[in-house]
Amino acid sequence: MKKLSFIKRSNGGHWVGDGFPVQSIFSYSDIADKISPFLLMDHAGPTTFPPTQKKLGVGQHPHRGFETVTIVYQGGVSHRDSSGGGGTIGPGDVQWMTAASGLIHEEFHSETFARQGGPFEMIQLWVNLPAKEKMSTPGYQGITVDQIPHIVLANNAGIARVIAGSIGDATGPADTFTPMNVWDLRLKAGCTLSLELPSGHTTALYVLSGALNVDNQTIEATEMAVMERDGTELKAEITQDAVVLLLSGEPFNEPIVGHGPFVMNTRAEIMQAMQDYNNGKFGQIVSESSRP
Ligand code: MN
Numbered sequence: 001m002k003k004l005s006f007i008k009r010s011n012g013g014h015w016v017g018d019g020f021p022v023q024s025i026f027s028y029s030d031i032a033d034k035i036s037p038f039l040l041m042d043h044a045g046p047t048t049f050p051p052t053q054k055k056l057g058v059g060q061h062p063h064r065g066f067e068t069v070t071i072v073y074q075g076g077v078s079h080r081d082s083s084g085g086g087g088t089i090g091p092g093d094v095q096w097m098t099a100a101s102g103l104i105h106e107e108f109h110s111e112t113f114a115r116q117g118g119p120f121e122m123i124q125l126w127v128n129l130p131a132k133e134k135m136s137t138p139g140y141q142g143i144t145v146d147q148i149p150h151i152v153l154a155n156n157a158g159i160a161r162v163i164a165g166s167i168g169d170a171t172g173p174a175d176t177f178t179p180m181n182v183w184d185l186r187l188k189a190g191c192t193l194s195l196e197l198p199s200g201h202t203t204a205l206y207v208l209s210g211a212l213n214v215d216n217q218t219i220e221a222t223e224m225a226v227m228e229r230d231g232t233e234l235k236a237e238i239t240q241d242a243v244v245l246l247l248s249g250e251p252f253n254e255p256i257v258g259h260g261p262f263v264m265n266t267r268a269e270i271m272q273a274m275q276d277y278n279n280g281k282f283g284q285i286v287s288e289s290s291r292p
């Protein structure tokens with residue numbers, strides 16, 4: 001049985017660009033060793049945007065050394081990157097972007113969502129790459145809602161959408177560099193959640209809405225239960241209908257040196273990343289109109 005290790009609460013709110021009012025749930029500067037292979041997670045919204053003709057979000061910026069995973073719950077987001085990846089994702093869709101050796105991307109509200117306005121909620125998770133993969137080729141996986149298997153949970157506790165990893169025979173569509181599970185759980189009040197997860201792996205339950213009881217501790221919206229790595233069974237009492245993101249993964253204990261959008265293993269690699277970016281080695285976003 002996995003025991004509760006500690007409850008991680010938000011580091012506070014801020015805006016990412018002019019499109020994403022986020023709670024910073026964790027980052028590699030606070031619980032890096034306890035949450036490996038995950039580096040950082042921001043929860044945007046839930047909030048409501050009025051209709052606008054403006055392009056809200058974050059303009060071109062680089063990343064190197066990890067992956068960004070964007071899960072849309074409400075609203076819509078459009079991305080483009082210098083590796084040629086990009087697309088528009090809506091509720092239930094996921095973008096799994098591998099920055100690896102480096103790319104430049106932009107993240108905006110989708111045009112359709114911006115014009116209509118309405119409720120908006122999104123998670124952005126940063127997944128670390130092991131040292132030997134940090135300079136791999138960048139990639140982009142646009143995962144649509146219909147590609148993500150739905151599983152009915154034990155005790156009829158609700159459903160799991162398997163984004164990465166597997167539950168029984170159901171395997172999530174995301175290709176990952178190291179073993180991990182990323183599951184979108186929709187849980188029913190009054191039921192008991194019971195999950196089997198690998199011993200030795202980092203395991204955490206992040207509550208987007210509703211509430212759970214883990215080891216007699218209440219975990220509410222914007223709180224994350226980080227479990228001990230020992231044991232395989234994870235149990236929680238669902239006290240209010242809940243939307244929960246389960247993160248589990250094989251930890252790797254490599255040094256982390258981060259600077260803004262770059263997360264590497266050494267200070268020298270960060271200096272190199274800045275130099276490469278300044279020398280234009282991260283490529284360029286090819287605009288729609290100039291595409292052949
Ligand atoms: Mn970004």
